[in-house]
Amino acid sequence: MMDCFRVTSIAYHKDGFTIFTGVPIEQQGFKVTDGKYIVTVKAQQGLLPASPAIGQHWQVCGTMLVDELTQGDFKLKQHTYTALTHVECTLPASGEQLIKFIAKERDFIGIGDQKARLLWQTLGTQFHSVVNNDNEANRAALKTMLTNQSIDALFKGYAKYRNLSAYNWLTQYQVPAPVQQRLIKYHDDKSIDAIKANPYTLLCFGMSFSDVDRLAVDRFNVAPEDNRRLSAAVEMAIKAEVGKGHTYTKQQDIRAYVRKLLTSDELATKAFMLGYNTSQFLLNKDTGTYHPTAQILMESVVVKRFLKLKTSTNLMDETTNHAFIEARDELAYELTSKQQEAVLTSLDNAISCITGGAGTGKTTVLRTALKAYHKAGSTIYAVALSGRAAMRLHESIGFKTSTIAAFLKEPPVGPAPNEADHVLVIDEASMIDLPTMYRLVTSIDPNIRIIFTGDPNQLPPIGCGKVLADVVDSGVIANTELDIVKRQEGATGIPEYSALINDGEVPERLSTGTITFHETAKANIAEKCTALFTLSPQNSCIMGSTRAIVADINKRCQTVVNPDGQHMEFTINGERFFRDLRLGDALLFTQNNYDMGIQNGSLGVLTSVEATVQSYGTVELDTGVQVAITQSILDSIELGYCITLHKAQGSQFPRVIVALQKGRITDRAWLYTAITRAENEIHIVGSANDFAAITKATSNAHKRNSHLINLLQQNR
Numbered sequence: 001m002m003d004c005f006r007v008t009s010i011a012y013h014k015d016g017f018t019i020f021t022g023v024p025i026e027q028q029g030f031k032v033t034d035g036k037y038i039v040t041v042k043a044q045q046g047l048l049p050a051s052p053a054i055g056q057h058w059q060v061c062g063t064m065l066v067d068e069l070t071q072g073d074f075k076l077k078q079h080t081y082t083a084l085t086h087v088e089c090t091l092p093a094s095g096e097q098l099i100k101f102i103a104k105e106r107d108f109i110g111i112g113d114q115k116a117r118l119l120w121q122t123l124g125t126q127f128h129s130v131v132n133n134d135n136e137a138n139r140a141a142l143k144t145m146l147t148n149q150s151i152d153a154l155f156k157g158y159a160k161y162r163n164l165s166a167y168n169w170l171t172q173y174q175v176p177a178p179v180q181q182r183l184i185k186y187h188d189d190k191s192i193d194a195i196k197a198n199p200y201t202l203l204c205f206g207m208s209f210s211d212v213d214r215l216a217v218d219r220f221n222v223a224p225e226d227n228r229r230l231s232a233a234v235e236m237a238i239k240a241e242v243g244k245g246h247t248y249t250k251q252q253d254i255r256a257y258v259r260k261l262l263t264s265d266e267l268a269t270k271a272f273m274l275g276y277n278t279s280q281f282l283l284n285k286d287t288g289t290y291h292p293t294a295q296i297l298m299e300s301v302v303v304k305r306f307l308k309l310k311t312s313t314n315l316m317d318e319t320t321n322h323a324f325i326e327a328r329d330e331l332a333y334e335l336t337s338k339q340q341e342a343v344l345t346s347l348d349n350a351i352s353c354i355t356g357g358a359g360t361g362k363t364t365v366l367r368t369a370l371k372a373y374h375k376a377g378s379t380i381y382a383v384a385l386s387g388r389a390a391m392r393l394h395e396s397i398g399f400k401t402s403t404i405a406a407f408l409k410e411p412p413v414g415p416a417p418n419e420a421d422h423v424l425v426i427d428e429a430s431m432i433d434l435p436t437m438y439r440l441v442t443s444i445d446p447n448i449r450i451i452f453t454g455d456p457n458q459l460p461p462i463g464c465g466k467v468l469a470d471v472v473d474s475g476v477i478a479n480t481e482l483d484i485v486k487r488q489e490g491a492t493g494i495p496e497y498s499a500l501i502n503d504g505e506v507p508e509r510l511s512t513g514t515i516t517f518h519e520t521a522k523a524n525i526a527e528k529c530t531a532l533f534t535l536s537p538q539n540s541c542i543m544g545s546t547r548a549i550v551a552d553i554n555k556r557c558q559t560v561v562n563p564d565g566q567h568m569e570f571t572i573n574g575e576r577f578f579r580d581l582r583l584g585d586a587l588l589f590t591q592n593n594y595d596m597g598i599q600n601g602s603l604g605v606l607t608s609v610e611a612t613v614q615s616y617g618t619v620e621l622d623t624g625v626q627v628a629i630t631q632s633i634l635d636s637i638e639l640g641y642c643i644t645l646h647k648a649q650g651s652q653f654p655r656v657i658v659a660l661q662k663g664r665i666t667d668r669a670w671l672y673t674a675i676t677r678a679e680n681e682i683h684i685v686g687s688a689n690d691f692a693a694i695t696k697a698t699s700n701a702h703k704r705n706s707h708l709i710n711l712l713q714q715n716r
Contacts, residue, residue, distance in 0.1 A: 002061040002086065003079055005039040007054050018045050020052040037077035043084055045177060049167035050089045055101030059088040087171055098127075106631075107157030110150035118145050131158040166191045173215055179205045196220070200232035209236050209261050224264070230271035233261040234280060238292045242464045246705040247295040247434060250288055291707060295464060298438035302467070303711040305441040309450060310477060310716070312350035320347050323375035327368050335368065336361070342480035343369045346451050349478045350421075353429075353452040353471060356482030357502060358676040359495030362453050363396045365482065369451070370397050370425065377420035381448075383407045384427040385436070387599035389650030391623055393427045403599055404432075405592060408439055415445045422448040428650040429454035433463030434708065457502045458673040459649055460701040469701065470709040476716045494682060498675045501668065506692045514681045519688055522661060525549070528685045529659050530556040533641060537561050539654040541603075542642035543674045545666045549659055550642045557641035558585060568629075570611040581637070583609050587619055588640030588647065589633075596627055601647040603640050645674055652679050660686030662694065669699040 005022035063083035493513025510517035565582025615628035656678035
């Protein structure tokens with residue numbers, strides 16, 4: 001049996017699960033066929049082609065339970081679907097149902113019942129053809145009824161539902177909802193054609209090979225030896241290696257994986273031959289290494305730019321030297337000889353690096369060099385990967401800064417209009433992966449100078465490559481590695497402590513200066529970190545290595561530090577919902593939203609849980625900016641008392657608590673980076689034996705295959 005119904009309420013929509021209810025309709029006439037029963041659907045959101053909204057029309061069939069309900073003097077039957085074999089969502093085609101849907105659906109901002117009715121009365125059967133084509137003529141027709149903002153919302157909202165046929169089609173083939181959304185965002189109304197042409201396209205949007213392979217073979221009759229299948233298997237193997245941070249691999253490292261996917265040695269051999277013949281990868285026959293085409297292209301472009309800039313040396317002239325002297329004389333203290341060398345190297349070369357650990361004076365050197373550049377008439381572009389790092393960079397150097405993502409959204413930077421040079425500063429450059437570096441060098445004029453600052457011994461980038469480490473290790477690009485400067489009385493001891501760990505040496509005393517080691521059993525680490533946090537919650541941040549311990553500590557901290565905070569509650573489509581976020585909670589943003597000034601890793605405090613028509617509350621970022629919690633923001637916030645180290649990299653906090661656990665992620669670079677996040681005080685919670693083992697073992701970053709260093713050394 002199939003039920004066709006109009007959604008009248010959403011009972012539950014959270015944690016990947018949805019329950020929604022409606023009244024039956026005729027499939028063609030949109031009239032209620034039977035007032036004696038209602039339809040309820042209980043399903044995982046990933047199995048639905050769209051988020052249910054009041055007024056939508058749905059068709060469902062599958063396992064159905066029939067219950068009898070009593071409402072006042074009436075007895076109704078309820079058809080409840082818990083296992084769906086078919087599900088489809090459609091936009092009401094015409095008449096009263098369409099008017100009500102547009103008036104109530106949140107996508108159509110500014111269009112209430114009166115305007116929706118006017119639209120239908122004016123356009124009639126032409127409604128769908130008008131709103132399906134965003135052009136000047138149709139906008140002109142709509143301006144007699146709607147504001148520009150409402151016109152934008154109408155076209156945008158309709159476009160979402162225009163692709164419902166594709167969503168429904170993909171749902172029939174059991175393509176998960178997140179994959180559908182990414183696919184349709186990229187291919188739009190060509191999505192179905194793209195999958196019919198090559199089902200393995202779904203791999204690019206997050207679907208597993210086994211699921212796609214099953215779909216391709218069972219539903220699209222793809223043969224085992226089909227080139228599309230063979231190519232996809234090699235692509236998945238290469239993607240897995242790139243996901244580990246490598247930019248190249250060897251057949252011995254990926255052949256077993258390809259064979260597992262194709263279940264045949266013979267097909268694996270054919271797959272590698274096909275990949276070679278179609279330039280899916282480049283084979284270096286001398287070394288036996290396989291270089292994915294995209295990665296070798298990016299490495300080649302980046303190296304070419306670096307080596308071009310390297311040829312521009314001895315750039316210090318009388319103007320620059322005078323600017324340097326002025327900038328140096330403005331300092332309240334003298335530069336060490338090494339720091340002065342770093343400043344002069346940055347001024348004398350078109351590309352250079354300033355590297356060193358915590359407390360070595362990188363910020364002082366950079367600030368002095370940039371002041372000299374500024375006095376000489378140069379334009380400064382200063383960027384960092386994270387929002388917190390960009391904010392800290394601005395506080396340090398006094399010049400305008402931005403995140404790399406925001407910088408790349410701006411028009412490409414052209415050549416300097418005068419004799420002075422543009423200068424691009426990339427701070428915390430150890431976090432920059434190969435794709436990001438490629439985008440940076442292709443978005444600026446070839447003559448723009450580049451200064452890298454950072455510590456190549458910190459955690460490697462999340463993406464593939466290790467640009468800063470390769471540049472430094474190659475010895476090709478001018479680099480000044482700063483030593484630890486003489487510490488003043490009462491210093492923290494953090495730079496010296498972290499330097500020992502970086503060298504693989506266990507400090508003689510695990511507790512020294514403002515560093516305290518807390519010997520703690522693994523089972524008690526979360527509890528101890530929480531107790532330490534409560535001693536100074538306003539100044540502290542806890543670092544964890546896994547999402548499991550981060551979630552555990554966050555829940556504990558919320559319970560202890562903010563037990564009575566008002567919960568966030570709000571209404572969606574007449575239904576009451578709540579998130580276990582409380583007024584006063586520390587929050588972490590997990591997605592970028594540049595229009596709102598938010599980056600993945602931004603931190604803030606929940607300062608309001610008062611819901612309005614526009615938002616569900618307010619977060620005050622640690623930059624002081626107030627952010628309204630809209631639906632999109634709501635899905636990207638979580639507790640931020642404890643965060644993973646990758647979220648913290650590029651940031652510093654007055655007091656850091658490290659939850660130390662042995663594991664795949666926790667290596668020497670992880671421990672070193674965690675300790676250098678602290679400005680004044682650090683607490684390390686865990687086992688001394690684990691601490692020693694982690695410190696002595698080689699960092700995972702050294703196991704990354706990166707061809708950038710080879711290209712630099714071969715072509716210098």
